[in-house]
Amino acid sequence: MNNEIIVRFPPSPTGEAHIGNIRTFLFNYLFARKNDGTIVMRFEDTDKERSDEKYEKSILETLDELGLDFDRGPFKQSERNEFYIDALNTLIEKGVAYEAEESNDGSGNKVIRIKNPNKKIKFNDLIRGDIEIDTTEFGDFVIARSKNDPLYHLTVVVDDIDMGISHIIRGADHITSTPRQIILIEALGGNVPKYIHLPLIIGDDGKKLGKRHGAVSWKEFKEVGYISEGVINYLALLGWNPGDDREFFTKEDLIEEFDISKINKSPAKFDYKKLDDINRKHILKLSSDQYRNYVFNYISEDLKEKFSKEPQKADKIIEQVIKERISKFGELKNMEKDGEFDFYFEKPNIDIQELNFKDTESSETKEFLKEIKEKIGEIDETEWNKESIKDKIWEWSGNIGRGKVLHPFRFLLSGLKKSPDPFTISEILGKDEVLDRIDEIILRI
Numbered sequence: 324m325n326n327e328i329i330v331r332f333p334p335s336p337t338g339e340a341h342i343g344n345i346r347t348f349l350f351n352y353l354f355a356r357k358n359d360g361t362i363v364m365r366f367e368d369t370d371k372e373r374s375d376e377k378y379e380k381s382i383l384e385t386l387d388e389l390g391l392d393f394d395r396g397p398f399k400q401s402e403r404n405e406f407y408i409d410a411l412n413t414l415i416e417k418g419v420a421y422e423a424e425e426s427n428d429g430s431g432n433k434v435i436r437i438k439n440p441n442k443k444i445k446f447n448d449l450i451r452g453d454i455e456i457d458t459t460e461f462g463d464f465v466i467a468r469s470k471n472d473p474l475y476h477l478t479v480v481v482d483d484i485d486m487g488i489s490h491i492i493r494g495a496d497h498i499t500s501t502p503r504q505i506i507l508i509e510a511l512g513g514n515v516p517k518y519i520h521l522p523l524i525i526g527d528d529g530k531k532l533g534k535r536h537g538a539v540s541w542k543e544f545k546e547v548g549y550i551s552e553g554v555i556n557y558l559a560l561l562g563w564n565p566g567d568d569r570e571f572f573t574k575e576d577l578i579e580e581f582d583i584s585k586i587n588k589s590p591a592k593f594d595y596k597k598l599d600d601i602n603r604k605h606i607l608k609l610s611s612d613q614y615r616n617y618v619f620n621y622i623s624e625d626l627k628e629k630f631s632k633e634p635q636k637a638d639k640i641i642e643q644v645i646k647e648r649i650s651k652f653g654e655l656k657n658m659e660k661d662g663e664f665d666f667y668f669e670k671p672n673i674d675i676q677e678l679n680f681k682d683t684e685s686s687e688t689k690e691f692l693k694e695i696k697e698k699i700g701e702i703d704e705t706e707w708n709k710e711s712i713k714d715k716i717w718e719w720s721g722n723i724g725r726g727k728v729l730h731p732f733r734f735l736l737s738g739l740k741k742s743p744d745p746f747t748i749s750e751i752l753g754k755d756e757v758l759d760r761i762d763e764i765i766l767r768i
């Protein structure tokens with residue numbers, strides 16, 4: 324008995340790798356890596372019209388960018404026709420496959436059909452238990468269009484046997500393929516592998532996850548700024564859990580923890596909010612350099628230039644503003660669009676009408692601003708940071724009413740209805756600039 328574990332990843336290159344493919348590959352990957360198994364990569368490009376090499380390339384790029392490697396292949400079914408033809412001939416010689424009319428429409432088109440043993444096929448799914456399907460209704464199904472043109476189920480089975488696949492881990496939508504494929508495996512005298520059918524991935528409306536629910540391919544995920552570590556972690560939790568409530572995993576942790584007996588049967592709901600939360604945890608683990616590089620990949624040329632001219636300011640903005648806020652780097656685009664970085668680099672236009680907190684009088688606000696200026700003016704340049712600035716005015720402002728003092732202070736610095744607190748902004752702007760902005764506003768009141 325050969326106990327070697329060999330799994331396969333056999334996408335049809337008819338589109339970008341989507342979440343379903345990636346989750347399937349990830350589960351194969353984790354299972355194989357955990358058990359010192361072998362991963363075979365093969366492209367099932369028997370559908371000549373829809374298959375395209377550009378998708379093969381992009382699927383391989385996706386795996387590479389996600390850090391998911393394989394051990395053998397990539398093979399291409401279109402280059403393995405001789406094996407399928409051999410198998411077809413064997414089946415015909417054995418008398419279990421035969422040439423027949425495609426239909427009764429009189430067109431005369433011939434196809435090759437397998438003789439269906441018309442029995443109940445029972446197989447064991449490692450998660451779902453025994454599954455029994457009566458194959459009678461499949462009839463003598465077509466396995467090739469001609470002796471040179473084998474169809475999907477035959478190519479899959481020939482490859483699975485030839486490549487020594489021990490475990491087939493694939494989506495639950497393939498359960499109905501399994502009995503057909505077992506009929507073929509038995510006809511060819513192969514060993515029936517072990518099956519694991521993964522739960523479907525559904526959107527929050529309970530329907531199979533698709534484009535209308537949001538990003539579904541790695542390319543789209545990247546565009547909105549998720550990172551591979553976050554996506555891998557989240558996808559591993561789509562239909563699997565470690566048996567407790569831990570949710571943060573690196574790829575290495577996952578390999579260590581992965582256990583197929585903890586895969587669920589019921590459909591897994593794709594939760595973009597949870598993906599955001601997990602991605603956020605992973606981006607916060609990036610080194611400062613890695614984080615900065617990501618930021619630079621998602622901001623405009625214009626902002627890049629500003630950041631490059633004032634690197635210390637940029638570092639503070641990244642550490643104190645961006646890291647506090649975002650879950651994925653694509654959010655930077657919106658922040659930029661909403662002017663959330665402009666006021667760090669140039670004085671904002673202040674609508675003086677908006678300066679007062681609620682029904683505070685302008686004359687009062689003016690006094691508060693003068694007082695702020697005096698208090699924070701005492702801070703030494705070398706001690707200028709958000710804590711020291713806060714220390715100077717926190718207690719005093721509490722006695723007056725924080726909104727009355729802190730709203731105009733924050734607003735004159737940013738000019739925005741929403742922005743970080745005035746202490747953070749002040750630290751980033753530096754002492755001179757803050758005092759200057761306060762002065763200018765005092766003169767206008």
Ligand code: GLU
Pocket residue numbers: 333334335367479492493494497
């Ligand atoms: N080529 C099939 C697909 O992309 C693979 C199915 C299988 O794992 O057997 O859905």
